[in-house]
Structure formats: C-alpha cells, structure tokens
Amino acid sequence: xxxxxxxxxxxxxxxxNALGYTRRDYExxxxxxxxxxxxxxxxxxxxxxxxxxxxxxxxVAKLSGIGCSSKTPxxxxxxxxxxxxxxxxMPSVLTGAALANRNLIYLGVSxxxxxASIGIGQFAHAMRRGVNMTYIVENNGVYGLTKGQFSATAxxxxxxxxxxxxxxxxxxxxxxxxxxxxxxxGRSFSGDKEQLVPxxxxxxxxxxxxxxxxISPCVTFNNHxxxxxxxxxxxxHNEAVNRVEVILPRDKIETSYPPGSLRRVVQHxxxxxxxxKLAEDYDPSDRIGAINYLQGRQALGEIVTGLLYVDSSALDxxxxxxxxxxxxxxxxxxxxxxxxxxxxxLNTSLR
Amino acid sequence: xxxxDTNAPDYFxxxxxxxxxxxxxxxxxxxxxxxxxxxxxxxxxxxxxSNVFPGILGRVxxxxxxxxxxxxxxxxxxxxxxxxxRVAADYKEDxxxxxxxxxxxxxxxxxxxxxxxxxxxxxxxxxxxxxYEVTVFDDGKTAGGMMRSQIPxxxxxxxxxxxxxxxxxxxxxxxxxxxxxxxxxxxxAEDWDAVFVxxxxxxxRDADLAGRRESxxxxxxxxxxxxNVAFGHVSEIGRRVIVLGGGNTAMDCxxxxxxxGGEDVRVxxxxxxxxxxASPWEKEDAMHEGIPIHxxxxxxxxxxxxxxxxxxxxxxxxxxxDEKGRRNLVPTxxxxxxxxxxxxLIAIGQENAFPWIERDIGxxxxxxxxxxxxxxxxxxxxxxxxxxxxxxxxxxxxxxxVAQGHEAAIxxxxxxxxxxxxxxxxxxxxxxxxxxxxxxxxxxxxxxxEARRKVPVKSLExxxxxxxxxxxxxxxxxxxxxxxxxxxxxxxxxxxxxKLCIECDGCVDICPTECITFTANGExxxxxxxxxxxxxxxxxxxxxxxxxxxxxxxxxxxxxxLHCGMCAERCPTGAWDMQKFYLxxxxxxxxxxxx
Numbered sequence: 001x002x003x004x005x006x007x008x009x010x011x012x013x014x015x016x017n018a019l020g021y022t023r024r025d026y027e028x029x030x031x032x033x034x035x036x037x038x039x040x041x042x043x044x045x046x047x048x049x050x051x052x053x054x055x056x057x058x059x060v061a062k063l064s065g066i067g068c069s070s071k072t073p074x075x076x077x078x079x080x081x082x083x084x085x086x087x088x089x090m091p092s093v094l095t096g097a098a099l100a101n102r103n104l105i106y107l108g109v110s111x112x113x114x115x116a117s118i119g120i121g122q123f124a125h126a127m128r129r130g131v132n133m134t135y136i137v138e139n140n141g142v143y144g145l146t147k148g149q150f151s152a153t154a155x156x157x158x159x160x161x162x163x164x165x166x167x168x169x170x171x172x173x174x175x176x177x178x179x180x181x182x183x184x185x186g187r188s189f190s191g192d193k194e195q196l197v198p199x200x201x202x203x204x205x206x207x208x209x210x211x212x213x214x215i216s217p218c219v220t221f222n223n224h225x226x227x228x229x230x231x232x233x234x235x236x237h238n239e240a241v242n243r244v245e246v247i248l249p250r251d252k253i254e255t256s257y258p259p260g261s262l263r264r265v266v267q268h269x270x271x272x273x274x275x276x277k278l279a280e281d282y283d284p285s286d287r288i289g290a291i292n293y294l295q296g297r298q299a300l301g302e303i304v305t306g307l308l309y310v311d312s313s314a315l316d317x318x319x320x321x322x323x324x325x326x327x328x329x330x331x332x333x334x335x336x337x338x339x340x341x342x343x344x345x346l347n348t349s350l351r
Numbered sequence: 352x353x354x355x356d357t358n359a360p361d362y363f364x365x366x367x368x369x370x371x372x373x374x375x376x377x378x379x380x381x382x383x384x385x386x387x388x389x390x391x392x393x394x395x396x397x398x399x400x401s402n403v404f405p406g407i408l409g410r411v412x413x414x415x416x417x418x419x420x421x422x423x424x425x426x427x428x429x430x431x432x433x434x435x436x437r438v439a440a441d442y443k444e445d446x447x448x449x450x451x452x453x454x455x456x457x458x459x460x461x462x463x464x465x466x467x468x469x470x471x472x473x474x475x476x477x478x479x480x481x482x483y484e485v486t487v488f489d490d491g492k493t494a495g496g497m498m499r500s501q502i503p504x505x506x507x508x509x510x511x512x513x514x515x516x517x518x519x520x521x522x523x524x525x526x527x528x529x530x531x532x533x534x535x536x537x538x539x540a541e542d543w544d545a546v547f548v549x550x551x552x553x554x555x556r557d558a559d560l561a562g563r564r565e566s567x568x569x570x571x572x573x574x575x576x577x578x579n580v581a582f583g584h585v586s587e588i589g590r591r592v593i594v595l596g597g598g599n600t601a602m603d604c605x606x607x608x609x610x611x612g613g614e615d616v617r618v619x620x621x622x623x624x625x626x627x628x629a630s631p632w633e634k635e636d637a638m639h640e641g642i643p644i645h646x647x648x649x650x651x652x653x654x655x656x657x658x659x660x661x662x663x664x665x666x667x668x669x670x671x672x673d674e675k676g677r678r679n680l681v682p683t684x685x686x687x688x689x690x691x692x693x694x695x696l697i698a699i700g701q702e703n704a705f706p707w708i709e710r711d712i713g714x715x716x717x718x719x720x721x722x723x724x725x726x727x728x729x730x731x732x733x734x735x736x737x738x739x740x741x742x743x744x745x746x747x748x749x750x751x752x753v754a755q756g757h758e759a760a761i762x763x764x765x766x767x768x769x770x771x772x773x774x775x776x777x778x779x780x781x782x783x784x785x786x787x788x789x790x791x792x793x794x795x796x797x798x799x800x801e802a803r804r805k806v807p808v809k810s811l812e813x814x815x816x817x818x819x820x821x822x823x824x825x826x827x828x829x830x831x832x833x834x835x836x837x838x839x840x841x842x843x844x845x846x847x848x849x850k851l852c853i854e855c856d857g858c859v860d861i862c863p864t865e866c867i868t869f870t871a872n873g874e875x876x877x878x879x880x881x882x883x884x885x886x887x888x889x890x891x892x893x894x895x896x897x898x899x900x901x902x903x904x905x906x907x908x909x910x911x912x913l914h915c916g917m918c919a920e921r922c923p924t925g926a927w928d929m930q931k932f933y934l935x936x937x938x939x940x941x942x943x944x945x946x
Contacts, residue, residue, distance in 0.1 A: 003790050004917070006863045007798035009425045011911050013885055014865075023865070036855040036923025044860035191854055219855065219923045231853045235901065 005030050018054040026050050026057065028078035032071070036223075038190030038216030039069055039138050043076040045193050046107070046136075049200040050077065053248070055105065061097055062107045065090040065119060068145055069111030069138035069216075077107075088119020091126035091135075095317070098131055101327035102318055105204060106133035113143050116152040116171045123173070127180035127209050132316040134203040135182075135211045137173055138190075140218040141229040148221025159226030172298070174308065177211040178291050183314030184210035185290070186244075186307045189234050190217065194243075199307060201246040207268035208314040215303065234303060241282040241293075241306040245274040267312045275307060284309055352875050352895045354904070357846065360780045363932040365892060366909050367841045369432055372419035374754035376778075376936045377401040379416055379432055380842040384794065386435055387835035389828070392446050394439035399446075401936065402753050403473050403519075404498075406511040409437030410823070411502055413599075413630060413748035421839050424888075425864065425911050428803040430837045431826075438831040440511070451480045453523040458482035460767045463543040465532050468496020469749045470740025471549035472519050473756025477939040478763060479522040487524060490531040492582075494520070497551050497741075498749065500578040501600065503607045504819045535708045535736070545735050545763045548708075548722075549756070552741035556700040558595060562653030566660035570653060573604045573698030580607050580818070589693025591615040593663055595650050596698035597627035602637045604696040609640050610818040618644045619663070619690070621680055623670060636822070640811065648688060649680060653695065662691040701746045721745060728762040728772040729755060737762055760939035776941035781933040785843055786919075792929055794843050796916040798863075799836035840914045842932045847905055849898035851926035858918035858927055859883065864911040867918060872897065872904045882908055 006027070014022045026047040031040050050060065057079035064070035066087035073082050081104065085093040094108050108126075115123045115137050126135065141154040150158075150166045153173065158166050177185050184206040188196040196214065203210035215234050217223045223230040228237075242263075249270040263284070265273040275284060283289055290309045297304045317323075328336065355362060365371050369379040378397055385394035398405035412433050420429030460483050464471035467489035475485040493499060494516040498507065520526055532538055538546060555572035557563070563570060569589065573596065579585040592613040594605040597620035608616045618637065620627055624646050627634065634644065648665035655661055665688045668680040703721055708714060715723040715732040722731050722738050729737050739759040740752030762772050785793045807824040808814065814822045826834060859867045865884035872878070878893060879886040886893070891910035899905065919927040 004797050004915070004920075006861070006917065007913060007915060008800055009798060009863065009913065011425055011864060011884075013887060015885065024863075031861075034923065035921045036853065036857045038855065040860050040921075041856045044856070191856060193856065217855070219853075223853070231855060232900070 017051050019056060021051065023047055023051045025079070026077055028073070028075045031075040033068060034220045036219035037068070038140065038214075038218070039072050040075070041190040041193065042136065042138055042196070042214050042216055043072050045190075045196045045200055047076050048193065048197045049204060052197070053201055053204060055204070059103075059105055060107060061094075061104045062109060063090050063094045063097070064109040065111075065114040067111040067114045068218075069109060070114055072138070073109050088114050088117070088122055090114065091119065091122040091131070094133055095126060095129065095131050098133065098317070099323065101329065102132070102323070102325070103327050106131070107204070108133050108135045110135070110137050112137060112139045112141060112151045112153040112173075116173055120152075120171070124176065124180055127177050127182045127211065130181060130183070130315065130317045130320060131209055132207055132318065133209060134200065134206070135209065136200070137211075137213050138216045139173070139213055139229070140216050140222055141227070142218050142222045144218045144221055148218070155228040158228040159224075161221050161224055163226075172294070173211070174213045175291055175294055177209075178287055178294075178309055181209070182211045182309075183208035183311040184307075185309040186211070187213045187215070187303070187305045189215050189238060189305060191231055191235065192238070192305075195240060195305060198244040198246050202244055202267075202271075202273050202307065202310075205246065205267055205269055205271040206310070208311070208316045237301060237303045239279070239297060239302040239304050241277075241279040241304060241308065242284065243276040243278065244307045245276070247272040247274060265310055265312050273307070273310065278306070285311070287311075352872060352878060352893065352904075354897045355892070355894045357894075360778060360934070362892070363780070363782070363844050364934055366844060366912075367932065368419040368421050369416035370842070370934065372415045373402075374415070374751045375402045375757065376934060377416075378842065378934060380838055380840050381933065382439060383430070383432070383435055383835045383838040384840070386439055386831055387795070391439050391443040392449065395443040395446060396449050398436055398439060399518075400938075402750060403476055403756075404469060404515045404749065404753065405436050406440030406515055407498055407507060408750060409433060409435075409440050410507050410511065411498070412436070412750055415750070421841050421911075422837055425913065426802075426837075431803055431806070431834050434806050434826055435831060435834060438826050438828070441825050442828060447521075450518060450521065453479045454482040456482065457484050460484065460544040461486070461542075462545050462547065462763060463488065463538060463541070464547045464549060465538070466496055466548070466550035466740075466742070467491065467494040467516070467526055467528070468549050468551050468740055468752065469498060470742070470752040470756040470759070471496070471547060472516060473753045474547045474549065474739065474760045474763065475524045476519045476522060477757060477760035479519070479524045481764060481940045483764075483767075485524045487526040488530045488532050489526065489528055492528055494526050494528065496549075500581050501574050501603070503577065503603050504581065505606070505610065505814065505822045506603070508819070508821050533707050535714070536712050539712070539733075539735065543735070544767050545737060547759055547763065548736065548738045548742050549740045549752070550705070550742045552701040552703045552746040554702045554704040555697065556702055558650060558697050558699060560650060560652055562655050565658050566653050566655035568658070569660040569693060570695045570697065573600045573696050574701060576696055577603055577607065580611070585611070587612050589613070591692040592617070592694045592696065593690055593692040594618045594696045594698060595663075596620065596700070597622055597629055597644075598698060598700070599629050599633050600701070601696075601698035602629045602633040604698050605637055605642045606640055607818060608694070608696065609642060610815050613694075616642050617690070618642060619648050619650065619665060620644065620646050621649050621668065623647060626670070626678070640815065647680075649682075651687065654689065660693065660695065662689050663695060664689050701741070703742060703745060705742075719745075725772070727758070727775070729759045730762055730766070730772060734766070757936070757938060761937060761941075764939040770943070774943040776937035776943045778937055779935045781935075782844065782846070782930045783933075785929045785931050790920055792843075792916055794840050794929075794931070795836070796840070796843075796914070796929070798839065798913050798915050799833075801833060801837060803837065804830050804834045843914050843916070843929050844932050845894075845907065845912060845914070845918060846928050846930045847894070847896045847907070848926050848928070849896045849905065851924045852899055852905070853924055854899060854901055854903070855923060857921035857923065861917045861921045863915060863917065864913060866908045866910070866912050868906045869899070869903050870906060878906055882906060884908065884911075886910065
C-alpha cells in the first residue's frame with residue numbers, strides 16, 4: 001500500500017505487445033489494499049494475461065460486487081469498462097450486460113464473501129445459465145473489511161488470528177461450479193503467477209462460464225499458523241494436477257513433451273490449451289471424475305490446483321437463448337422498436 | 352549465481368552511479384538533497400571535503416557523473432549535477448566557521464608542492480590540517496594553475512578561484528608565487544620530508560607544417576594564447592580565425608576569439624563530430640555563439656603571402672576502423688579545401704614537460720616522458736617524490752587531479768610516519784534505514800517526471816562584448832530546487848532480508864520498472880534472460896538473495912531501479928528496507944586496518 005502514484009518513467013526497451021502497449025498500459029489506479037495482499041498479485045496476473053493476449057482494453061468489461069476483492073478492478077485495466085455493483089450482485093449485472101452486448105470480454109471479480117455468502121444464489125445461476133464470462137473469486141477465507149471473521153469458505157477446524165476455531169463446514173466453490181455446469185474450472189494461488197496467468201488467459205479465451213477460485217492470503221487477518229489460507233500453508237499443501245500453456249493461433253508451437261504427458265485442447269476461438277500432466281490419473285475432461293478427485297484429495301488435506309475441468313465444445317447462454325448476434329446498441333431504433341403495427345400483428349397471431 | 356555480498360563496500364557504491372563515476376567519489380545525491388532543503392552551506396561542505404573546489408568544478412568540471420547518471424537511463428537527460436554544485440557555491444552563507452583549522456603545533460614535517468594547481472592545493476589542504484608545514488611553489492602571480500591560466504574568465508571568474516584557493520591558504524599553507532623551481536636536485540637539497548609535483552601538462556602541441564615558421568606571427572599555440580588572454584597580454588585577434596583541434600581547449604579558444612573581435616571564427620577538426628574530445632555541452636556552447644565546426648579535415652599547410660598568414664589548406668579524410676577497432680583517418684582523394692583566415696589557434700593536444708627535473712637524480716621516466724609511478728601510491732622511483740594531476744599520467748581533468756591529490760596526500764602522510772604505503776586506509780561506509788513510518792521516509796521518494804532544466808545564460812550580444820563577463824548565470828534557487836527533484840536518490844539503497852520474505856510478490860507487482868523477479872537460481876547469463884523486464888545492461892549488477900522458503904532467489908536488476916521505495920512500502924514484513932548509503936572516502940591521516 002502506498003500513497004504515491006507509480007511514476008510513468010519507462011525505459012526505452014520496455015516490452016510491448018502486438019498492439020504496442022506496455023504492461024503499464026494495462027494497470028489501473030494505485031492499490032489501497034494492505035501491503036502484501038494476495039489480491040494485488042491477482043490484479044498483476046490479470047494485467048499480465050491481458051498484455052500477453054494483446055487484448056484491447058476497451059474490449060473488456062470488469063464487474064465486481066463489494067469487498068476487498070471487489071475493490072481490485074479499480075487497480076487494473078484502467079482503460080476498460082467497469083461496474084462496481086451491489087454486494088453479491090455482480091453475476092446478475094454482468095448477465096444483463098452480456099445480454100445487451102455480447103462483443104465484450106466479461107470479467108467478474110468477486111470474493112469469498114461476495115460469492116459464497118451473500119451472493120451464492122447469484123453465483124449459482126450465472127454458472128448454470130452458461131454466461132460467457134471469466135469469474136474470478138479471490139478467496140482468502142475471511143471477511144477482511146470487517147476485521148477478519150471466518151467466511152463461508154474457511155475450512156472447518158482452521159483457526160482465526162485470535163485463536164478461535166471454525167466449527168462450520170466450508171463451501172467449496174470449485175465443486176459447486178463443476179456441479180452447476182461451468183465449462184472451464186480452475187483453482188490457483190495468488191503466490192504462483194506461473195500457474196495463475198495461463199489459467200486466466202485460457203479463461204479469457206474460453207467460450208462459456210469460466211470459473212477460477214484463486215486462494216489469496218489475507219496478510220492482515222489470515223496469514224498465521226492454524227490458517228489454511230496462509231502463504232505457508234497453501235505452498236505446503238498445493239497439489240497441481242497440471243500446468244497450462246495458452247497458445248494463440250498466431251503463435252508457433254515450440255514446446256515438446258514426451259508422448260502421453262501432454263493434452264491438447266482446442267478452444268472455440270482457435271486458441272489451444274496445452275495441459276502438461278502432473279497428476280498421473282487426472283482427466284480434465286471428466287466432470288464427475290474431477291468432482292470425485294477433488295473430494296478425495298480435499299479429505300486428505302490437499303489443495304488441488306490447476307485446470308480441473310474444461311469442455312471446449314460447450315455452448316453459452318446466447319446460443320441457449322438464441323439471442324441476436326449484434327450488440328443492442330448497434331441495432332438501431334427501428335429494429336429495437338418496430339412500432340405498434342408489428343406489435344398488433346404479433347398479438348393477432350397469438351390470439 | 353552466488354548471493355550478492357552487500358557487505359562489500361563497493362556493491363552499494365556502484366549503485367550510486369554518479370558517485371562511482373566521480374574520481375573523487377563525491378556523495379552527489381546527499382548534497383543534492385541538501386540543496387533541495389536550502390542547506391547550501393551544508394551541500395558546499397560535502398563537496399568541499401571530497402573535491403576541494405566546488406565553485407570551480409560547479410562551472411568547469413568534466414562531469415563524468417552526468418553520463419553515468421541513472422536518470423539518463425530512464426529519462427532523456429541526466430540530472431544537471433554539475434550546475435547544482437555551482438548553486439551550493441553561489442548561495443551558501445559564509446562557511447569559514449565550518450572549515451577545519453590547521454593545528455598551531457606543527458608536526459615538524461615539511462612538504463614542498465611544486466605548482467599551485469588543483470592537485471598540489473589538494474595535497475596542501477589534506478596535509479595542512481594534520482599539522483604538516485606545506486609550502487607551494489608556483490611561477491605565476493596567483494594560485495590556481497591551469498584553472499586560472501587556461502580556462503577563460505567568461506566560464507570561470509577569478510573571484511571564484513580566489514575564494515577557493517583562499518580557503519587553502521587559510522590553513523597556514525605558504526604559497527610562494529612568482530617562484531620558478533628550476534631544479535629538482537636543488538629543491539631536494541633543501542631537506543624537504545617529501546616533495547609533490549603537480550606541474551600539470553604545460554606544453555601545447557604544435558603543428559609543424561609547411562608555412563608554420565614563416566607565418567608564426569599569426570599562429571598561436573592554444574594554451575599559451577589562452578594564458579596570455581587570461582593575464583591580459585592579448586586583447587584582440589583578427590577578424591577571421593581558424594581553431595585547429597576538437598578538445599575542450601579548442602572550444603575555449605574559439606569562444607575567446609569570438610569575444611576578442613573574431614567575427615568569422617570556425618573550428619576545424621580531423622575527426623568526426625561525435626568522436627571529438629570536447630564535452631558535448633562545450634560543443635553546444637560554441638555553436639550557440641555562432642561558431643561552426645568542420646569535421647574530417649586534416650590540416651596540411653599554412654598559406655602565407657611573404658610571411659603574412661592568408662589561410663590554411665586542408666585535406667578531406669574519412670574514418671576507417673581496422674579489425675582491432677582502431678581508427679585510421681585516410682584521405683578521401685577529394686580536392687583539398689582552403690580556408691582563408693587572419694589567425695590560427697592550435698589546440699591539438701597538450702604534453703607533459705619536466706625541463707626542471709634532472710635525469711640523473713634517480714627519478715625514472717618512461718618512453719613517453721612521463722615519470723615512472725606506482726599507480727596507487729603515486730610515488731616515483733625517488734621515494735621522497737610524489738606526482739599527481741596532469742603531471743602524473745598526462746592530461747586529464749581537474750576532478751582527476753583532485754582525486755590524485757587525495758591519494759598522494761595519504762601516501763605522503765604514511766611515508767612521513769614510516770608506514771607502508773601499499774596498506775591504504777579504507778573508505779568507511781554507513782548504511783542507515785530511512786523508515787520514519789508506514790509511508791514515510793526521511794527522503795523524498797516521489798519521482799519527478801520533469802525534464803532537465805536549462806541554465807540561464809547572458810544574451811549573446813552581452814556575452815560576446817565582454818570576455819570577462821560570466822556567460823552562464825547559474826540556476827536560481829527556484830530552478831535549482833526543481834532540478835534537485837529529478838535526482839533519483841540512488842544512494843538510498845534497497846536492502847533485502849530474505850528470512851523476512853513471505854514471497855507475496857507485492858514488490859514484484861508494484862515496481863514501476865519491473866526490476867524485481869523471484870525465480871529459480873542459475874548462472875548470470877541465464878538469469879538475465881529470465882527476468883521480468885529485459886536485462887540488457889551487463890555493466891549493472893544483479894542483486895541476488897537466497898534463503899527463501901521456496902528455494903527460489905530474489906533477483907533485482909540494479910540497472911533501472913528508481914529508488915522510489917515502493918517495494919519497501921508494499922512489503923508486509925519489512926523484508927525490503929530503504930537504507931541510506933554514505934561513503935566517507937579516506938583522507939590523509941586515516942588509519943589502515945590492522946591485519
């Protein structure tokens with residue numbers, strides 16, 4: 001946390017992407033979160049992912065609810081569209097925006113309070129409706145803004161900063177997302193950008209609801225011994241099932257792996273996901289298998305990370321509802337409001 | 352890579368690029384902060400301790416610090432370090448109370464310094480405060496050496512030289528002017544405990560071409576002519592003047608000629624414009640005064656009409672580089688060029704000359720006519736005799752002469768006390784945290800994004816009408832203050848403590864120049880390819896720290912760090928801290944460590 005804005009001074013050889021932008025062009029205002037907050041790392045990962053994918057900032061809409069996590073869209077993509085909605089209501093506002101204009105890339109940023117407590121209903125319906133979006137939950141297991149009470153994702157038996165033991169069962173958003181029909185599901189850790197950045201890139205290029213649960217330690221209230229969402233605990237218990245590499249149609253494929261160790265998934269838009277296997281028996285195309293695997297490993301106290309499930313042929317809400325291709329703001333008045341005669345004809349046809 | 356040993360005093364010193372580049376290692380960022388705070392006398396004294404002549408150097412220093420300045424790597428131009436030094440000298444209050452006092456009780460050792468230039472005066476200052484009886488001999492009327500005789504008054508007024516030489520005379524240093532030392536043998540016979548030779552490089556190189564002898568009345572050797580101008584023996588020159596040579600002396604010659612009646616003054620150089628030895632700003636100043644610079648022309652003949660100089664004939668050349676990268680100037684074969692002129696000033700180099708040193712007294716000279724010296728102690732083959740400044744290793748600049756004066760003073764002090772000369776007292780280093788509170792540092796860490804300020808100058812008309820009128824007006828305090836803000840405070844070091852780090856990436860994400868990376872260790876060449884921002888300056892160190900929980904290493908590329916302290920502000924555990932590095936270079940009298 002700092003009060004000063006980052007100086008704009010740039011070296012002449014700062015890397016630029018295909019659009020000529022530097023990473024700095026994808027940043028937002030200076031963060032006011034606590035120093036060391038995992039959320040800032042996730043913001044940086046989003047900046048990196050958008051830079052790598054050559055995304056034009058004005059093509060992104062970032063939406064959020066309330067909470068530490070939901071403040072973060074102010075700290076990245078300063079030139080993108082944004083909407084800071086009501087607590088837990090990001091999914092419905094985003095769904096409405098997506099219905100009105102399907103040409104934008106939708107990024108929903110939420111937290112464990114915003115999505116697993118007050119907004120769990122909204123979360124569930126966005127997943128099952130198949131809204132084409134990237135849904136990132138910055139999950140730290142506590143209510144940081146109200147001084148560190150357990151949130152709904154806090155593990156049973158974990159300890160608060162003051163030594164209180166959590167007696168409630170946790171909600172596992174990843175299992176819920178799998179169950180509810182998300183077509184791209186991953187889990188990662190804010191302290192591991194090598195894993196997180198490709199996961200976000202894959203999600204941004206995915207057609208359909210993409211959900212990423214990012215464990216993001218709260219340095220102020222949940223980074224102590226006894227916490228299961230501290231930097232140390234997550235590093236010790238992190239079990240990645242695979243490593244993702246996102247390959248765009250324009251890229252040359254240079255990586256080579258021994259046969260059988262690599263799974264290649266071609267997404268709807270032509271981008272390719274290279275999944276390098278880390279867990280021998282893991283199949284990311286098997287939804288039920290994934291749920292079973294997660295439950296089994298979770299019972300052993302492991303935190304399973306990686307791209308857990310992907311269905312590249314999934315359809316999204318627009319194809320379910322057969323909506324019009326063009327954004328509503330480009331259709332024109334005559335098309336949107338064809339007049340009373342057309343209405344009358346329609347009514348007559350239904351009588 | 353091996354983890355960086357930040358306890359090695361050179362590591363952090365090298366990060367302070369300006370200070371590292373300064374031969375006298377002046378603590379530049381520290382005095383710039385003092386200027387920013389309006390503490391001009393304080394800033395002056397920091398300079399005075401290191402470089403003895405802040406007012407002089409603030410006007411005419413060769414400023415090796417500025418090309419080295421980090422700001423030049425992240426911005427278009429470096430901080431105007433040199434001219435800020437002048438601000439400290441211009442606006443300070445009386446500093447006499449801050450000056451050291453020579454002890455009343457002398458230590459009985461007598462030191463003779465030959466020549467009253469910057470090297471000798473530095474030796475005199477450093478030794479006088481220790482109780483040595485120092486006597487300086489010079490054949491001129493006043494102290495200052497080449498600073499007074501060769502640098503035009505419109506760049507360096509006499510009053511500045513008088514003031515700063517006066518501070519040294521005030522330390523009970525006897526300066527004998529108008530005394531020419533004709534024999535080192537005789538001087539040594541006077542029983543001095545040590546003799547320091549700081550006689551500079553007093554001979555200007557001549558151009559021995561056809562017509563030189565015949566038209567000698569209007570052909571002048573640059574530094575001699577400058578001295579004659581400085582002392583008022585010459586007050587006019589022909590209307591059309593050609594200056595031969597591309598160094599700073601050539602620039603002083605042409606600008607002086609312009610002020611003494613030269614209307615068509617031109618500089619003609621063998622080399623290309625960029626390869627000229629003159630500092631870029633001196634070339635700019637000359638061109639600003641309407642003096643064209645002609646490149647790739649080799650002087651071949653002085654043309655005359657029965658002894659009256661009429662012009663110079665030049666051959667066109669171009670530069671060719673051999674496989675070793677050495678430059679050869681070869682004729683292009685195009686027809687020669689003749690330029691008409693009334694006077695020629697030859698400024699094609701300077702040479703050392705020691706006509707007063709007998710060659711049979713045990714003092715050896717090398718084949719170039721330079722004394723054989725120990726490069727560190729500056730002791731000659733006659734143990735009692737030391738050299739410094741241009742007299743030691745050939746013509747360089749004032750700040751180098753000062754630095755060598757400090758080293759020679761240390762040697763002379765140790766010599767007189769019977770201590771081994773090769774065991775030198777080390778510089779001492781202080782490293783102090785600047786943290787005052789959560790977002791408070793005891794330095795201004797906000798980075799100015801403003802461009803370099805230009806120094807106000809006199810109007811051309813006014814400047815050219817009076818050769819004694821100082822051309823530059825200097826920064827006023829308001830401009831100076833704005834310029835000080837451009838300093839990046841490179842001496843406030845980023846110090847990393849691995850055992851406190853929780854690897855949250857906060858520093859990596861906030862760093863404005865992306866100079867921090869956490870990654871697996873490797874060899875330096877490999878590591879440089881894996882950093883977050885491209886690392887293309889191998890002259891700048893990588894700061895590597897191990898001992899992290901994930902077994903990775905923290906790698907910081909020092910190249911473009913802005914020292915803004917944002918990494919430390921973002922660090923939740925205080926693993927990063929901003930600590931001010933202050934280097935006290937050793938002066939004579941400091942003790943070498945016992946080993």
